[in-house]
Amino acid sequence: QVRLVESGGGSVQAGGSLTLSCLFHGFPYYYGWFRQSPGKGREGVASIHYSTGTTYYADSVKGRFSISQEYNKNEMYLQMNNLEPEDTGMYYCAALSHVVEAIAPLSESDFDSWGQGTQVTVSS
Secondary structure (H helix, E strand, O other): EEEEEEOOOOOEEEOOOEEEEEEOOOOOEEEEEEEOOOOOEEEEEEEEOOOOOOOOEOOOOOEEEEEEEEEOOOOOOOOOOOHHHHOOOEEEEEOOOOOOOOOOEEEEEEEEOEEEOOOEEEEO
């Protein structure tokens, strides 16, 4: 498995921006961000293929969020712009630690390593 540590959460007003960071130890095949709001299940937000850099986004964040990685720092980022109150939740960094034939890139069940989460709160 991959060890993951998130940072960068906080409280902002609607329209503001935050950047989440995920420091990883190990070799992810795929990794990305999920979030969970109170009373809701965990949903995929964005993911990226470690080798190719191919990215995937949930429809709700397209055009506002951007996922990226820096190999030499072992870090992956989620830049979140134009935040909305609906973006409030606990954000988790997740990774798939081995190669598979197919993956649903925003499906919680396809990831086997998880961080502890970082809280994002957006006020209106």
